[in-house]
Amino acid sequence: MHSTKEKNDNNKDDLLLRMGLNDNKAGMEGLDKEKINKIIMEATRGSKFYGNELKKEKQVNQRIENMMQQKAQITSQQLRKAQLQSTSNYYARRFGVRAAMPGFIAKRLCPQLTIVPPNFDKYQAVSREVKEILADYDPNFMAMSLDEAYLNITKHLQERQNWPEDKRKYFIKTGNSLENDKPGEEVNKVSEQERSIPPLLFNDIPPDLHPQGNPFQANSEEQNNPQILQNAIVFGTSAEEAVKEIRFRIEQKTTLTASAGIAPNTMLAKVCSDKNKPNGQYQILPNREAVMDFIKDLPIRKVSGIGKVTEKMLKALGIITCTELYQQRALLSLLFSETSWHHFLHISLGLGSTLLARDGDRKSMSVERTFSEMSKAEEQYSLCQELCSELAQDLQKEGLKGRTVTIKLKNVNFEVKTRASTVSSVVSTAEEIFAIAKDLLRTEIDADFPHPLRLRLMGVRLSSFPNEDKKQQQRSIIGFLQAGNQALSATGHMLEKTDKDQFLKPLEMSQKKSFFDKKRSERKWSQQDTFKCEAVDTQSLQTSDSFQVLKKMNENLETSENSNKSQIFTCPSCFREQGSISLEAFNKHVDACLDGPSINEDRKMFSCSHASSTEVNRKENVHHSFSLHEKQDYETHQKHSGINSVDCAELVETKGNPPKAESVGALSDKHSKEECAVFPRESFNTEQHYQNSFSTVLLEDMGSSQQESPQPYLPEVIITQALVCPICNLEQKTSDLTLFNMHVDICLNKGIIQELRKDSLANQPTKSTKSTDTSGQVQKTATKTKRPGMHSSSKKVKPNSPRHTLDIFFK
DNA sequence: GCGGATCAC
DNA sequence: TATGGTGATCCGC
Secondary structure: OOHHHHHHHHHHHHHHHHOOOOOOOOOHHHOOHHHHHHHHHHHHHHOHHHHHHHHHHHHHHHHHHHHHHHHHOOOHHHHHHHHHHHHHHHHHHHHHHHHHOHHHHHOOOOOOOOEEOOEEOOHHHHHHHHHHHHHHHOOOOEEEEOOEEEEEOHHHHHHHOOOOHHHHEEEOOOOOOOOOOOHHHHHHHHHHHHOOOOOHHHOOOOHHHOOOOOOOOOOOOOOOOOEEEOOEEEOOOOHHHHHHHHHHHHHHHHOOOEEEEEEOOHHHHHHHHOOOOOOOEEEOOOOHHHHHHHHHOOEHHHOOOOOHHHHHHHHHOOOOEHHHHHHOHHHHHHHOOHHHHHHHHHHHOOOOOOOOOOEOOOOEEEEEEEEEEEOOHHHHHHHHHHHHHHHHHHHHHHOOOEEEEEEEEEEOOOOEEEEEEEEEEEEOOHHHHHHHHHHHHHHHHHHHOOOOOOEEEEEEEEEOOOHHHHHHHHHHHHHHHHHOOOOOHHHHHHHOOOOHHHHOOHHHOOOOOOHHHHHHHHHHHHHHHHOOOOOOHHHHHHHOHHHHHHHHHHHHHHHOOOOOOOEEEEOOOOOOEEEEEOHHHHHHHHHHHHOOOOHHHHHHHHHHHHHOOOOOOOHHHHHHHHHHHHHHHHHHHHHHHOOOOHHHHHHHHHOOOOHHHHHHHHHHHHHHHHHHHHOOHHHOOHHHHHHHHHHHHHHHHHHHOOOOOOOOOOOHHHHOOOOEOOOOOOEOOOOOHHHHHHHHHHHHHHHHHHHHHHHHHHOOOOOOOOOOOOOOOOOHHHHOOOOHHHOOOOOOOOEOOOOOHHHHHHO
8 A cells, every 4th residue: 555655654753853953844854764764774884873762763653554554444333333432531531521520519518639840940959948948838849850849738728818918929139149059149039029020939920820910019909919018029829839949949949940830630730840941931830721731732642651752743633733633532441551542632631630549569670781782691691780789779778679680782783672570489689580581691692692782771670569568458458447348349440540440341351361351341431421439330330321321322322333233322421312313523522511511511411311211219318319419429539639638628518418428528538638638658559448438328328328338438537536456445535536547557557567577477479379378487577567668769660550449358 | 560761859 | 964862561472
């Protein structure tokens, strides 16, 4: 076909791009294959790096070509089917969006959920001071790296509303150079400010954020505008002002500038912190319109996680902006993995996490080094040994031992190889690691014999740290305690919170997955369509309108597979039958239906739902089923986006639930917040807690309902104010949750430490019978079950994603 | 579990 | 002119 030509064109483009030329139309068309190859040859000859880059580029192009071929084979029916499916997903997601933006639900009552990642230049030198500043606004802020941090300043803003001006007033450094570290700039700025010239700090704020004009006008009556009184600045109470204040303080303290993004979730915050880059800020208001508006023309490449390759692949499908990404969702669901597709959908809808995940466990540790060509085997072995020593030192600092050793080799042509070996018991010393790495290296050397390996880089990595098991043990204990002594077995998902397989469709599950995995995914899949509470599967199937509707839709689709006849569809949004219309028209209807539902419209939806003519009879439960819908809507979102708990109360209130439920919701909200801050990092599962606290509300509803469906009983710590330690069973005198949690924390870890001691002494495998590892060593994890991520380490530790909890649970 | 690849910082 | 180090994750096998 045309693919060959396209490929060449692509190569040409890539090359020209890399050669620093642009592919501007004419003129370039004369370049034929030979010339291209010649240039490639030259490039390759001139630089092996370029040669390798081109090679990689070709591979990407090949991938794209394969993708396009795959696309060409997609039948219109497949696409339509995918369209329906992604419509129903859209349906699910849309509610998530709504809930993800508190302002959209209850603008008046709900404080803005605001997350700010300031980028600090050369953060390292001043990281402590800066961090001190940040902690003033969110003690739980998340430092992603040396120069990047996320804050949730929702709470701060709440408090800030009542702050007197004095508390928001900052003096501009005017000291002499001897007193201040770097006074020069400061002095200049002050003088600028005194002359009522906007200081550099705020120069770049888009004018539309200051509709009233110059925010520094002395006579400005706007409270939110900083007033400059001689050498002092008073910052307002808005999010924008608070962030200005942060940046001001950072700059004052460190002389370094920071950029910031204010948005309803981390993904957006990241993107908009980029917007006014070196020294500015940008805000996306927490309402649907603002988010959609921002997202609309946003190039997907701007989003974290979309790199060069993904961008190129999507570009080949005509996708550059988020809008296009959204429009092609059906196609994408057929071409990409569930994970990727889910990610894409997330992006296209402006969704992101609203939780600042705590530091997770390290998964691997490595050292690698680049050097000039090294071809002698002896040198390579000795280098390898050196690297192993370095690695062992680093490992020791964190007390880590692992079972998988990986070596990485890059030859002078920039070709990278990794070779790994997993052993049955953990290793950590330089000798142990080298013994394994050496073998791997020898294998590679032998494979190329008699040619030497011409290396330019070597690396050694250790992974498969065993603490997973211990931590999960710990987690399941916590889960056990939190969820009460029952019902867990029926709702194993409570230990499961990974975002990853929430959108797995049963049919597309890998064959390799376990029975439980499949069951779980099926359940999740149906829940996702139905918003049903995960704790009551059977009921959800019985009472779910949308499930029935979607099922019907699917059946319709199945039976109409080969006919163009119009079908009678029922909109999953408004639950009205759409008469005899085409699939396309139906989709349009659904989209329209879903487009921009206000709160009132939501109510209408729910009204629709109870008036709908589905087979389920719930006359007496009309009210309850409303709540159920709403809560599941909420819960669904919880799992997807991790909503700020504040919304819980807001949502309930907005929807006019009985006061009882409301107060419980508010209570659990309070709990969740405090517990978040107090529980040890790896032992407290926020989302799990959210689910629990949510169940609290549900419990109230279900209690007066005729539907039986046993609910998990919640531990007293959540339901009542009587604080009884679930570990030692002693009632605690304090009503202070912080203190109480500390007690539980200590109690809990006592038990675990004991358990681990017992474990290592008796050397009993904790996990089925798989490992018969009898290394008598006491594993270091036993001594560091608590907060391993807390040592200050320069190495980045990413948030934890507890994935195998369920496996443990079923064992 | 392995190896290649992509991505972020 | 020559092109880094560390860590995570995903995908296909």
